Amino acid sequence: MIKVLLVDDESWNRDIVRTFGAWAELGMEIAGEAEDGREALRLISELSPHIVITDMRMPGADGVMLMNNLHERNPEIKVIVVSGYDDFKYARNALRYGAVDYLLKPIDPKELNAVLDKCRRELEEAGRGQSIYALDIDVSLWLSSYKQRMRVHFNELNAEGVNSVLQGIGRELEHEGVKGPGVFRQAASEMLLLLKELIRGNGLEEDLLKAEIPHTALASAESVSAYLTELYEASLEQLIGQRKFKNKLNLEEVRLYIDGHFAEAVTLDGLARAFFVSKEYLSKVFKQEYGCNVTDYILGLRMDKAREWLADENIPIKTVAELAGYEDVGYFYRVFKKHFGVAPGEMRKQKSGLKMSNPEG
Structure with a gap:
């Protein structure tokens, strides 16, 4: 069982995460809850969680302190940051200390479970000795606006809109590519998680999605865009066929x-x-x-x-x-x-x- 620790000074925020998470389905359990970073560090030493979900702004020992300590003492723990738009600049420095991903408030259940599923897969890959790329928070931020548009276009069967979003991502990756191959892998992984969410939400078959992204798809911004376009177009075509011929x-x-x-x-x-x-x-x-x-x-x-x-x-x-x-x-x-x-x-x-x-x- 993958153990998760929730860290937030507001109980209702912890309630939301506890309620929305598909824990049993993902093979996870909430091992403990803490109200600040100091209590979290004590519980981490007792419980040895695999994942920590933490807010940034907390009285006393905040999320920045917690992440600094985890970066030094427990770099193997996957950290998911919870942040509001207003806190983003405050959170960005902390994310450089190795956060796996982040969630913007208010938390969306689908996004929460997609991120948890991503952590699960990364833990499994790390167990097999495969290298894991650190998250670039700037990439996740600009991707989030494309994801919002993609959800609407895909669900409305707007093929032109879907292609427009993927072309925009390709152009962004042309600029971001100087940071290295991790950026291409991150963008491809996040957009595949979204596609998985859209496929499940519309009752489609998941056969098109493979467990691993081919290395050839991560060679350049153009290859990432082409790879995503092929999968999104095939899934959209399947959804159109499902609805059109009823x-x-x-x-x-x-x-x-x-x-x-x-x-x-x-x-x-x-x-x-x-x-x-x-x-x-x-x-x-x-x-x-x-x-x-x-x-x-x-x-x-x-x-x-x-x-x-x-x-x-x-x-x-x-x-x-x-x-x-x-x-x-x-x-x-x-x-x-x-x-x-x-x-x-x-x-x-x-x-x-x-x-x-x-x-x-």
Whole structure:
């Protein structure tokens, strides 16, 4: 069993990681939890974890101190950093001390499990004596924006958009290639992890993906781009065939797709393109079946989830907005108030008042 240690001073952040991780499936267990770097170092000496997931900003002994110590004493431990956008500059120096990967807050379950799976494979490879390349955090940062666009384009069957993303990655790698072959391997590995996520999410066969990336695919930026393009195009073609040649539109499939992607940039136009129907037809039959149009259904999902997360006072309202799919917090406030008649903060106060007046309920 691969042992994992969680390090974060906020219990709700640890709860999120504990809840979202596919521990049993990945052959992992949470061996312990710590609230700061000093407690983490004590537990590391007792538990000997294989992976440490740590926040950066913590009172007392923070993530920087912890990573400095791990770099010197336990370089074999895989470290996953949790960081917000505002903390990125602060986190970057620490990442140079050997972090395997990082997660941006709010944590996405799919990204968490993809990173954990990557750590698992690296631990297995290290056990077989294969060399592991250190993560270049700058590469991961610029890749993250391409990944966001790729998710939307792939799920909407937008072949032109998928190719555009891969071409952009190829151009970036032309500049980054001076850092050495590790950059090519990292970009290829991260984009293959994303493709695996997309394949599983759409119920496709994983036969196209091989366990190892061929050495010839890592020879240059051009070869990385060509390798990824071949795999993404083949997978997209498989998904198009799966959806295009169905006898009729399965509305339940559409609804389940929305349920799984409501926090992303899901639109009526994108859904219509993804399921090979006109947006007018999709809008009409969806409303007939579910009693509301697609846009209102997505809004309802986002608002219900936001209300649920607001009940936990430890989750900042800004994080609630991001989890519900709103990057602009001001816009989230306006939409929420229009939907429920009260602002997010006011609803939180009301719920808090109810709990205080009824502590057993």
